[in-house]
Amino acid sequence: MIGIVYLGKNLKTQERLKYIPGHTVKFTSTYKDAAEVCTTNLTDEHFIVFYERSVRNEDLTAITYLHKKFENLYIILITGPLSSQDRLIYQNCGINDTLDVDATITEFNKKICFIADREEILFKKQTLKNRILRFHIPIWKRSFDIAFSLLAIIILSPVFIFTIIAIKLESRGPILFKSKRVGSNYKVFDFLKFRSMYLDSDKHLKELKDENQYISSETSPQKAGAPLGEEAEKAQIESGIPTDLMISDDEVMLVGDDFVISENDFNKQKSNDINNAFVKIENDPRVTKVGRFIRKFSIDELPQLFNILRGDMSIVGNRPLPLYEAEKLTADEYIDRFIAPAGLTGLWQVERRGNGGKMSAEERKQLDIKYGRTYSFSLDLKIIFKTLTAFIQKDDV
Known part of the structure; x- marks a missing residue:
């Protein structure tokens, strides 16, 4: 339901609002009265406030107060011509729309109908607060992540040094590879790895699409429809x-x-x-010799310890996905994988990593969802133990 409030003293505007079909308008002359109507009327979840423009400083005070007292408002400024500066000031203060001071009853009604038809879209704060479940990392998990990653960086510092030297000697290019990844809550961050491929390897990915392990053998690319003309x-x-x-x-x-x-x-x-959202290439020709070695022993993943320190990831969680993979998993049945921590290792890695990396895309997604729904301290320890005993892969994947 949408309630309608008029705030102002313009008798001509009040007269027009009395005849809006199908709606009862609450008339107020002070912003505190308008806020009282919005906060005490429990039958309406959202409100349209027609605010009659007066002195700018007083208007800004009133609009700020209204948003503070009741956030689910769509405020329409009834006004004459506005300068670009005034328009920007009112918008920054919280005005959602404007309507001409001489608008007809029909124009008022069209504006109300437009907002009512798009209620869930226009009242963003209410929609986002009630409908989006966000992951918040528990204190025990964050504390464990910081302690574990710091200790691991100190112990593995010689490995970091030798790897940096080897990468630099074999091929030109940066030591670290940064890519945009999508983690928990669909947050995008810079994902760190030791570079294991030659430069510009991502540009050749389309040439290798037929080698993707996750492409279903039951389907083959088809032309998207018949030509017209x-x-x-x-x-x-x-x-x-x-x-x-x-x-x-x-x-x-x-x-x-x-x-x-x-x-x-x-x-x-x-x-x-x-x-076929996931991409994994067996015997990838884009990988360097050093890259094959550090991939085999998962050394290329070590820079992610710094991602964990920054709070982008956790030690255990769902693997953060590249943007082109994540955009394909926004359907309702898969979105739960993002309501979970992004991790250095996870459930699907230890479940099937000893099997040559063979796993269908559906199996991988279901394990991600399962972890997001059931993770605990004991499960994390179990996954870490399995990771430490199974990090050497038998196959070049």
Whole structure:
């Protein structure tokens, strides 16, 4: 429900608002009265406040007070012409929209209907607070992360030094590789690894897409629909099939600038994209000799200890994903993997890492979701122990 409040003393505006169809407007003359209406009326979750502009300093005080007392407001400033400076000042103070002081009843009503139809979108604070579950790392987990990562950095400092020297001697380029990754709460951060590939290796990823271990063998790339235009019509005519019978009455077709595809085929392709979200290449030719060694013993992952110190990651959690992978996992059934800590190691790594890294994309996603729902101190210790005993991989993956 949306309540409507008028704050001002303009009799002409008040008269027009009395005749808004289907809505009862509460009339107030002071901002404290308007705030009282919003905070005591429990039947309305959100409010539209039509605020009649007066002296700028008084307006700013009133608008700030209203937002402080009741945050679920959509404030429309009723005003004459505004200078660019005044418009910016009012917007920064919390005005959502403006309406001309001589607006008709119809214009008022259109504005109200527009807001009511988009209630959940426009009242962002209420929607985000009630509907988004955010992960907050427990104190025990954060304390353990700091202590463990600091100790590991000190103990492994000789490994850091030798690795830096080896990478620098073998190939040109930076020692560390930074990539944008998506962690818990869909937060994007700079993910650190020792560089194990030649420069510009990411530009050759498309050339190796057929080697991706996670691509389902049951599906193969298909063209997204049939072309439109004269060539398509000619092909239909030559095939002997009438063009007006090509689509069944109950089939929904999606039409783009240069293709047409049935809704069923589109949904299949979208599902295929989600199923093949992860990328992993066996015997990747882009990897250097030093890179193969440090990957085999997971040395390339050690700089992530600094990510853990910064709070981007945890020792144990779900692997933070590259942006191109994460964007494919925003469906309702997979979003839970992001309501969990991002981790250096995790459940799926120790479950199947000793099996040559073989794992379907669906298995990996389900293990991520399982960890996010069930993680505990004892489970973290178990995963760490398994990681320490299984970090040497038998296969080059």
